[in-house]
Amino acid sequence: MSEQSANPLIGGPADPEHDSTAAYGLDRSYVASLTRRIVSTTGETHAVSSPIGGAPLGHVPQSGPADVTEAFVRARHAQAGWAATSIDERAAALLRLHDLLLDRQDELIDLVVWESGKARKDAYLEVAHLALTARYYARTAHEHLDTQRVGGMFPVLTRAEVHRVPKGVVGIISPWNYPLTMALCDGIPALLAGNAVVSKPDAQTMLTALLAAQLLDEAGFPPELWQVVAGPGPEVGGAIVAEADYICFTGSTATGRTIAKQCAERLIGCSLELGGKNPMLVLRDADVHRAAEGAVRGVFSNAGQLCVSMERLFVADQVYDRFVDAFVSRTQAMTLGASQDWSVDMGSLISQAQLDTVARHVEDAVAKGARVLTGGKARPDLGPFVFEPTILEGVSADMECFGKETFGPVVALYRFHSEDEAVERANDGAYGLNASVYTRDGARGRAVARRIKAGTVNVNEAYGATFGSLGAPMGGMRESGMGRRQGAEGIHRYTEAQSVATQRLVPIAPMLGMSEETNAKVMTAALRLLNKLGRA
Structure with missing residues (x-):
C-alpha cells in the first residue's frame, strides 16, 4: 500500500485504522483540476466512487x-x-x-x-x-x-x-x-x-x-x-x-x-x-492449448466487459473434451481482485447494476438446467462487484444468457458436428460484431471467417488482431451497429467528399453550331474509342 499512498493522484486514508486500497480516494485538488474542463453552469454535481472497495473519487459537475x-x-x-x-x-x-x-x-x-x-x-x-x-x-x-x-x-x-x-x-x-x-x-x-x-x-x-x-x-x-x-x-x-x-x-x-x-x-x-453476442469457433484441427489460452483472454479480459469479447464458444466434437479440460484449468488458475496490482488477471465489474445482470443470467441458466463447470458466484471478499469467471455448459434457447448480451465474465460452451453447423449457429441471432476461429490451417480459418456475419473476424486470436490493426476498419453488422472506426473509413466518416471538376478547351455540349443529333454521334464515337483504349 505504501507505493499507492505515495501516488500524487491519491489522497490519504479515509479511515486511518484500515490501511487498505478501499480506504483511499483521489486527491481533491487533482479531481478539481480535471473537472474544471467540464462545461457546467447548473451548480449540480454527481458523486462517483471506485469499484475498488467503494473508495470516493470526487464530485463531477453536471x-x-x-x-x-x-x-x-x-x-x-x-x-x-x-x-x-x-x-x-x-x-x-x-x-x-x-x-x-x-x-x-x-x-x-x-x-x-x-x-x-x-x-x-x-x-x-x-x-x-x-x-x-x-x-x-x-x-x-x-x-x-x-x-x-x-x-x-x-x-x-x-x-x-x-x-x-x-x-x-x-x-x-x-x-x-x-x-x-x-x-x-x-x-x-x-x-x-x-x-x-x-x-x-x-x-x-x-x-x-x-x-x-x-x-x-x-x-x-x-x-x-x-x-x-x-x-x-x-x-x-x-x-x-x-x-x-x-x-x-x-x-x-x-x-x-x-x-x-x-x-x-x-x-x-x-x-x-x-451490442454483441460474439462467437468463437474451435475447429477440429485447432491447437487446443492455444485455443484455450485465447478463450481465456477473449472471454475474461476486462471481466468480459468488452464489446468484442466472446460469450459463445462452439467447439468441434473431435477436440471438445480436451479443449474443455484445458479451458477450465486455465480459468481456475486466474487470479482475481480489485486493486492496482499487476498480478491480477481479472478485475472487477464496474457497478452493482452490472453485477446484478451477470448474477441474474447465471442463476437463470442454472435454474433451467445449465451446468457450471467453474465459477458462478460473486466474490464480495475480493471487491464489491467481483464475479468469478464462469463457464457454462448445456445453455439452451429458453435461458436469458443464450441470446442476450451478458457483458460480464460468463461464457456458454456448445459442441458442433460440422463446420457448416458451427457457422450457422455462430450467425444465429441479431448481432454481428466480432468473431473468432481457431485452426492450424490459416487458409481454412480465413475461408470460414468469410462466412461469418460479423464486422471483424480473428483467426487464431480472439479480438486483438483486428482491434490492433489500425488500418483495418472495425464495426458491426446487423444490430451490432453501423459505420466503422479505424482505417480509412474511420476518418472519412468525419468528412464530406467534395468533387471539383474543371473543363478545358471545349464544353460538354454541341460546338460550332453542331446539331444535337450530330453531337450525339460524335459523343458515341468518342465513347467507343475510350472503351477500346481501356479507359475507365
Missing part, C-alpha cells in the same frame, strides 16, 4: 442543455481556425499526443483502474491502443485527407478532383468499459480531419476522459477544440444529437436505435458500435 449549446458555440469558433491549419500541423499534434500517452502511462493506468476496477494489464492495453491510434492516423494523414485526382469525363480535357471537407463539430458519446480508449480513439481522426468535438463520456468514468482531454491540450491542440459535457444521457446526449454535425456513439443497441432516429430526423450521419 451540464444542462444550455451548457451543451455553449460547448458547441465554443467548438464551432475553434473549428473554423483549426480547419485552416495544415494537415502536417494536425498530424504533429497527434505524434506529440502519442509520446505523452506513453510518458504518462502510470498516471493514466492508475486512474483507469480506480474508475473502472479493471485489471491493471487491461488498463495498460488502453494506453497502448490509443497511442497506436494516434500514430497510425498521424502517419497516414496525407493518404486519407489529401485531395485526390480522379479520372475526368474526357482525358486531358476534364480535370476532376475530390476534396475531404470536415463535417464541422462531431458529437461523441462514449462508454465506461474502456474509458481511456473510447474517450479519444474516435475523436482522434475527427480532429485530424479538421473537426472540433463535443464529448459526453459516461458518468462512471468521467475523470479518465477528462485526463485524456487534458493531454490533448498539452499536445498542442487548441483548448476550445475539444469540449466536455457531463450529465444524464437522455438530457445531455439528446442535446448533443440536436446540435452536432455528426454523431459517434458506442453503447447499447436500444440507445443506438434512438440516436439513429434522431440523426435521421436532422439528416446528419452517425456511426454506432452497439
Whole structure:
C-alpha cells in the first residue's frame, strides 16, 4: 500500500485504522483540476466512487442543455481556425499526443483502474491502443485527407478532383468499459480531419476522459477544440444529437436505435458500435492449448466487459473434451481482485447494476438446467462487484444468457458436428460484431471467417488482431451497429467528399453550331474509342 499512498493522484486514508486500497480516494485538488474542463453552469454535481472497495473519487459537475449549446458555440469558433491549419500541423499534434500517452502511462493506468476496477494489464492495453491510434492516423494523414485526382469525363480535357471537407463539430458519446480508449480513439481522426468535438463520456468514468482531454491540450491542440459535457444521457446526449454535425456513439443497441432516429430526423450521419453476442469457433484441427489460452483472454479480459469479447464458444466434437479440460484449468488458475496490482488477471465489474445482470443470467441458466463447470458466484471478499469467471455448459434457447448480451465474465460452451453447423449457429441471432476461429490451417480459418456475419473476424486470436490493426476498419453488422472506426473509413466518416471538376478547351455540349443529333454521334464515337483504349 505504501507505493499507492505515495501516488500524487491519491489522497490519504479515509479511515486511518484500515490501511487498505478501499480506504483511499483521489486527491481533491487533482479531481478539481480535471473537472474544471467540464462545461457546467447548473451548480449540480454527481458523486462517483471506485469499484475498488467503494473508495470516493470526487464530485463531477453536471451540464444542462444550455451548457451543451455553449460547448458547441465554443467548438464551432475553434473549428473554423483549426480547419485552416495544415494537415502536417494536425498530424504533429497527434505524434506529440502519442509520446505523452506513453510518458504518462502510470498516471493514466492508475486512474483507469480506480474508475473502472479493471485489471491493471487491461488498463495498460488502453494506453497502448490509443497511442497506436494516434500514430497510425498521424502517419497516414496525407493518404486519407489529401485531395485526390480522379479520372475526368474526357482525358486531358476534364480535370476532376475530390476534396475531404470536415463535417464541422462531431458529437461523441462514449462508454465506461474502456474509458481511456473510447474517450479519444474516435475523436482522434475527427480532429485530424479538421473537426472540433463535443464529448459526453459516461458518468462512471468521467475523470479518465477528462485526463485524456487534458493531454490533448498539452499536445498542442487548441483548448476550445475539444469540449466536455457531463450529465444524464437522455438530457445531455439528446442535446448533443440536436446540435452536432455528426454523431459517434458506442453503447447499447436500444440507445443506438434512438440516436439513429434522431440523426435521421436532422439528416446528419452517425456511426454506432452497439451490442454483441460474439462467437468463437474451435475447429477440429485447432491447437487446443492455444485455443484455450485465447478463450481465456477473449472471454475474461476486462471481466468480459468488452464489446468484442466472446460469450459463445462452439467447439468441434473431435477436440471438445480436451479443449474443455484445458479451458477450465486455465480459468481456475486466474487470479482475481480489485486493486492496482499487476498480478491480477481479472478485475472487477464496474457497478452493482452490472453485477446484478451477470448474477441474474447465471442463476437463470442454472435454474433451467445449465451446468457450471467453474465459477458462478460473486466474490464480495475480493471487491464489491467481483464475479468469478464462469463457464457454462448445456445453455439452451429458453435461458436469458443464450441470446442476450451478458457483458460480464460468463461464457456458454456448445459442441458442433460440422463446420457448416458451427457457422450457422455462430450467425444465429441479431448481432454481428466480432468473431473468432481457431485452426492450424490459416487458409481454412480465413475461408470460414468469410462466412461469418460479423464486422471483424480473428483467426487464431480472439479480438486483438483486428482491434490492433489500425488500418483495418472495425464495426458491426446487423444490430451490432453501423459505420466503422479505424482505417480509412474511420476518418472519412468525419468528412464530406467534395468533387471539383474543371473543363478545358471545349464544353460538354454541341460546338460550332453542331446539331444535337450530330453531337450525339460524335459523343458515341468518342465513347467507343475510350472503351477500346481501356479507359475507365
